[in-house]
Amino acid sequence: MTQEDASYDIEATQQKWRKVWDGLDTFVADESSGREKRYALTMFPYPSGDLHMGHAEVTALHDVIARYWWQRGYEVLNPMGWDSFGLPAENAAIKNDEHPATYTYANIETQFASFKNYGLSFDWTRRLHTSDPEYYRWTQWLFLKFRERGLAYRKNSPVNWCPNDQTVLANEQVVDGKCERCGAEVTKRELTQWYFKITEYAQELVDDLDVLAPTWPERVITAQRNWIGRSEGAHVDFAVEGRDQPMTVYTTRPDTLFGTTFMVVAPDAALAAELVTDEQRPAYDTYLQQVRKESEIERMSTDRPKTGVFLGVHAINPATGARIPVWAADYVLAEYGTGAIMAVPSGDHRDWEFAKKFDLPIVPTVQVPDDWEGEAYNGEGPAINSANDEISLNGMAVAEAKRAITAWLEEKGLGKGAVNFRLRDWLLSRQRYWGVPIPVIHCEKCGEVDVPEDQLPVELPELRGADLKPKGVSPLAAAEEWVNVDCPQCGGPAKRDSDTMDTFVDSSWYMFRYCSPTDATQAFDPVLVNSWMPCDIYVGGVEHAVLHLLYARFFTKVLADMGMLDFREPFASQLNQGIVINQGKKMSKSLGNGVSLGDQLADFGVDAVRLTLVFAGPPEDDIDWADMSPGGSVRFLQRAWRLSGDVTSAPGTQAADGDVALRRVTHRTVRDAEELVEGYRFNVMVARVMELVNATRKAIDSGCGPADPAVREAVEAVSILLSLVAPYTAEEMWERLGNQPSVARAGWPKVDEALLVQDSVVAVVQVQGKVKARLDVSPAISEGDLEAAAMADPAIVKALDGKQVRKVIVRAPKLVNIVAG
């Protein structure tokens, strides 16, 4: 065997097939094919630099599913595009004195070429970029539609401010008190900003998680549930001495009302400043200053001691009539609930700590179990100390007591059962340039006026370099010719809104646009969208568990309510891939442990890199590239390819008369591969293909020989199975077998069920749990026959010699266990 016969030239093969594929349009989705539709979506990238190992992994995994569906005979929509608005382009533009579009579109072209080289089955006729005016025109249109429905509004409130990026952030973009993007410590500012009213959909967003739970990763479901933070409880009014208005609190434990011994107000809530007496005002002001200076990070740490200040006023516990002091303390948050709480130190560890520190009374209202040790008790138990002239909760369990006290409060007009959410409205304004301009004009006379639909898109003015430097207000505000316009309503002087939208708005609806990407008359074609969607699979990183996925779900529900969609969840199932790390650590410039995708592809070829990533382990696990052996993948692929040269039967040869043993392996492998791909267990699927390759090799060299029809069947199956992971090698094999390209659309091998059934199985006979004999039996053998056969076996007779048979366990057709002694 010469060198040329033993291996193929990876680089030449890649170049050859790229050219052939370009002429085939193999993966262009055709709505009119009449085939059942599938929509495979993977999160589109931000165009920063070239593709890296992370992109390589997620697209390789995603491609297995898309290609599998094509092979199974579905019409597959598998689009790709770019989430191309965003800060990195703007920062690069400032640094290099250029336009953000220059950086953005250059990177897009680089990534596009890399994707093509990487052999993915994307339908490139549907490519989109969110920064194209043809796209963001419809982002603006959707904004106006949301505004029409009262779901986009402006309000003044304290917002998260990133001092580094000089822009506001959504709550979802603040992680541990830091900017999710750049890591700078987030501060608060009072600003008037645009919001989407996502809270209006809070209940549905949490309810539908139950629908998604079977097909979405558990951790995403959990993350969203926690983020939405639904809780049930009650609002309770407390009269305040010397004040007409009561103060209202939200509590999840109204049953502990009798144990409320003081009240706490968030120091930065308006209510605190209102309630404080003149006498206590200096102390309060000092405290407030101190709290304001704390960073979010300090404030969020849970193990620091409680602080607070008495406001000088008293409230009345509506259940006991007791006078209880009202305090301000920073462990109560202004933004959650009503910004004030009823403190029950016996039942809440925070209140307990506070009461201990400031020597406030503690009244237990739930009987603690005998064996319980601790401080505040928030578990189950009968109520105690909870009675007045009108009502007694004593003896009731927690749930019952909640109902009873809530009913009593409602009857007295002192409270009401309530549901509360942690979720806040989505702050969407950004004070930066490279995003979608908000299509609103501010007129002194008319107020906020929509840009008329026929004037969309509101295009970005041409700004570059230093014009884009962060100044705390949007760079657009300084573009005078752009900003100053006539009011569309009254014609008077007016100004455009100079903020741009959060880029998460762009990505909240792109999955719809892919269905009719060039439609110039509407955001998307509802008929096409409803025919393709919801997406059958959405592959992407778990870092979007709350942000993007929550927003996209919200948009879908709003659009459904607008009558444009006949479904209410965009992604029927989801797969989160892990990340590629190196030597146990995340790849980073500072660690110098980055692995260049380009280098890996040059060294091992596309197929071997893809195979390595897919075979590395379960898709959701991280891959440590240092533990991987792409060289091993190269050798395996060459070994598989070599099979295709050994086949001597002609194309079209019927396999029916072929070697049965090999055929069983082939058909078993194909069937298992179906289940494994559908269960996203691609690594195991690859292992099975490796075994099939080994079995085929053995059949050729020392079994039925290369001319046997079963060999062709096996090698064709290998080629088709490999086409999901290693398209170049598979194509090369397919051609070498004498078939026409492309193997990607060859169709899935048909499994002969008869070959999956064994005509005899091996039954094990155990004595005392130890295997003493093996019998070839029919799979249909009865328990009686199996037992008789076992007892008659010479080895068993010998093993039982002189022993008393106490018990015989028969599990036909696999096992007989004889207990003797």
Added chain:
RNA sequence: GCACCGUUAGCUCAGUCGGUCAGAGCGGCGUCCUCUUAAGUCGAUGGUCCUCGGUUCGAGUCCGAGACGGUGUACCA
């Protein structure tokens, strides 16, 4: 602190209903081939299935406790 997940060969992982169940691939080692340094062949090696206890005729598999590792989350009333 709480919740969830995991622990099987050097590495990455399979192991379905409790019974052929101690497995695959890779790596490493050795062998052979007109002999290497991304070629091929053949072969052998390699495991306290994290620990302890329980259920069972039988436990990698089920149950309990613990250890270790990981992930998420954390003053949300």
